[in-house]
Amino acid sequence: MNRNIYMDYAATTFIKNEVLEEMMPYLKGFYGNPSSQYSIGFKSKMSIEFARDNISNAINCKSEEVFFTSGATEANNWAIKGFAHGNKERGNHIITTKIEHESLLSSCRYLEGNGFRVTYLSVDEEGLIDLEELKNSIEKDTIIVSIMFANNEIGTIQNIKEIGKICKGKGVVFHCDGVQAFGKVPIDVKELNIDMLSISSHKIYGPKGVGALYVKKGIKLHNLLHGGGQERSKRGGTENVASIVGFGKATEISFNNMKEDMERLTILRDEMIDNLLHIEGSFLNGGSGNNRLPNNINIAFPGINGEDLLFNLDRMGVCVSSGSACQATSMEPSHVLLALGLSKELAKASIRISIGDETTKEDMEYVCENIRNIVDRIRMVTE
Structure with a gap:
C-alpha cells in the first residue's frame, strides 16, 4: 500500500x-x-x-x-x-x-x-x-x-x-x-x-x-x-x-519551538536538495543557505512537465505542488520563476516541495527515490 x-x-x-x-x-x-x-x-x-x-x-x-x-x-x-x-x-x-x-x-x-x-x-x-x-x-x-x-x-x-x-x-x-x-x-x-x-x-x-x-x-x-x-x-x-x-x-x-524546528528542517531540506540535484540536469530555483526558508525546495527537471510529475507522485501518495496554491488551477507558468529569468518550459518543469512538522528522513528518501524514478521513466518515454 x-x-x-x-x-x-x-x-x-x-x-x-x-x-x-x-x-x-x-x-x-x-x-x-x-x-x-x-x-x-x-x-x-x-x-x-x-x-x-x-x-x-x-x-x-x-x-x-x-x-x-x-x-x-x-x-x-x-x-x-x-x-x-x-x-x-x-x-x-x-x-x-x-x-x-x-x-x-x-x-x-x-x-x-x-x-x-x-x-x-x-x-x-x-x-x-x-x-x-x-x-x-x-x-x-x-x-x-x-x-x-x-x-x-x-x-x-x-x-x-x-x-x-x-x-x-x-x-x-x-x-x-x-x-x-x-x-x-x-x-x-x-x-x-x-x-x-x-x-x-x-x-x-x-x-x-x-x-x-x-x-x-x-x-x-x-x-x-x-x-x-x-x-x-x-x-x-x-x-x-x-x-x-x-x-x-x-x-x-x-x-x-522555532529554533529547534529551524535546525531540523534545514538539515532535511539540504539533504533533500543534495539528493535531488543528483538527478541529471536538475537545478535549484531561488536562494541558498540562510537566504532560503528552512522548509522550502523549488527544483526544476528540464524536459519534464511538472504537472505530469505531480500526477505521478500523487499516485504514489506524495503531495507536492508546482507553485502557489492560490494559482494551482492556472495553466500559465509561475510569474515568480519567469521573473528569475527562466523560460516558460523550465518554469513548467519546476516543482515546489515544502516540508514541515511530520516530515521525516524516511519520507524524504522515499520522495526523492520516487521523483528520480518518475523523471527517468518520463524521459525514457519522451526521448
Whole structure:
C-alpha cells in the first residue's frame, strides 16, 4: 500500500491537536458575541485579546497594533489599498516587486487603475532585489514600499533589515508580506523597521480563515471593511473567535519551538536538495543557505512537465505542488520563476516541495527515490 506523505506545507498546514483543543470551548460553551455585555461574550473578548498579545509578543510590537483579518489576502489588500487611499495627498507612487503574492500584485493593478503609479522591482536569479535599484526608485511622491519577507514559491528571504533602513531613511512606509516567514524565522518589526506586516494562521498549524495585519502606531490607514466598532473601529464584522484563539495558540507554539524546528528542517531540506540535484540536469530555483526558508525546495527537471510529475507522485501518495496554491488551477507558468529569468518550459518543469512538522528522513528518501524514478521513466518515454 502506498504511503501518504504531505510535502506542501507552504500551501497550508494541518491544525495541531493543542490548537484544536484551545479552540473547541469557543465553538461550544463560550459562543457569545465578543461585543456583548454578558459573561460568555466577555470571555470571548478576553480570549481575543490574549491571542493578540501572543502575536504582538512574537513580532515585538504593541498589542493594539495588531488587527485580525480573514487571512493574509485581506491583510495585503488592506495594507496597500488602505494606505494608498489614506495618504494620496502625500503622493501616488508605490514600489513593490515582480515576485509578490498575487493578492498584493492584484491590489497594485487595481490601484494603477485608480490614479496610482507602481514600480515593479526586478530580482536576480535567486529572487533577491537590488538594493540600489530600490534606492533609486524612491521618488518624492513615493508613499509606500511593499516587499515580501520570504517568497512563497522559491523560499528566498530578502534582506529585510537593509530594505527597512532604506525606507526609514527616505521617509517611506514599509509594508512586508510576512506570511511564509512568520513562525519559521525570527521577525522583530522594530529592529527591521517594518511599518506593516501581513501574517496568516494556516501556515503555522492554525485554522484557515484568519490572519492579521500589524500596523505601526501613527500609520494612517483607510478601512477596507466598514461596519461596527470591532478591531478598534478599523475592521467591522463579528470576530471569528475560535479561529483567532487558535491563531494565538499556534503562534505561541511556533515561536516556542522555532529554533529547534529551524535546525531540523534545514538539515532535511539540504539533504533533500543534495539528493535531488543528483538527478541529471536538475537545478535549484531561488536562494541558498540562510537566504532560503528552512522548509522550502523549488527544483526544476528540464524536459519534464511538472504537472505530469505531480500526477505521478500523487499516485504514489506524495503531495507536492508546482507553485502557489492560490494559482494551482492556472495553466500559465509561475510569474515568480519567469521573473528569475527562466523560460516558460523550465518554469513548467519546476516543482515546489515544502516540508514541515511530520516530515521525516524516511519520507524524504522515499520522495526523492520516487521523483528520480518518475523523471527517468518520463524521459525514457519522451526521448
